[in-house]
């Protein structure tokens with residue numbers, strides 16, 4: 001029987017799954033980078049596709065925005081047999097040297113959210129990317145000569161943050177960027193014994209006073225760069 005929110009059967013998804021928040025990014029990834037992509041889920045518009053990359057099976061499934069939505073999708077992908085989960089998202093850059101379109105490899109994600117707290121039943125916990133995923137992504141970036149920021153991010157419940165001086169405070173703790181799903185994905189992956197990681201494109205810079213947003217054209221270019229790295233990372237893991 002298929003899960004409730006991902007209407008697919010075991011075997012429809014590959015063991016390696018890319019996880020963007022945005023369903024349109026999922027479709028773009030499948031149509032642009034996969035050989036023989038086929039739609040395997042469209043429940044609630046949360047598009048999922050399976051195809052091949054360099055002869056190996058690979059899937060992409062949108063998570064929606066925020067840890068509650070991402071946790072449903074993560075649980076159901078694991079029910080369907082996923083073993084390598086790689087979020088390919090966007091983030092707000094906190095690091096003062098970050099430029100729009102830069103790439104982040106997240107090593108950890110501070111859970112500034114309610115979902116992880118519920119999953120751990122209140123225990124303090126540090127959600128981390130799986131070392132092998134970080135290792136594979138780091139070496140793929142090095143081989144491609146691509147500059148990346150590697151370090152911790154924060155997963156927030158709020159896009160429109162109400163925390164005073166959020167950038168300054170997170171930066172002072174070494175946190176590179178803010179996004180909204182990685183902490184839940186990392187936590188569930190650890191609980192269920194699968195590997196998870198997270199690559200992020202800086203879509204907003206938050207260190208310049210007023211937030212600055214990337215153009216659609218530059219975003220497309222940056223996502224293409226991130227995808228090159230993401231697919232190499234998954235290839236190294238499979």
Ligand SMILES: O=P(O)(O)O[C@H]1O[C@H](CO)[C@@H](O)[C@H]1O
Nearest residue numbers: 020021022065089090179180
């Ligand atoms: O671009 P995606 O992958 O959706 O990621 C980021 O963008 C959304 C907010 O605009 C949140 O989901 C956040 O995590």
Ligand SMILES: O=c1cc[nH]c(=O)[nH]1
Nearest residue numbers: 090091092178179204
């Ligand atoms: O969560 C996010 C994602 C992109 N940009 C932000 O500012 N925050």
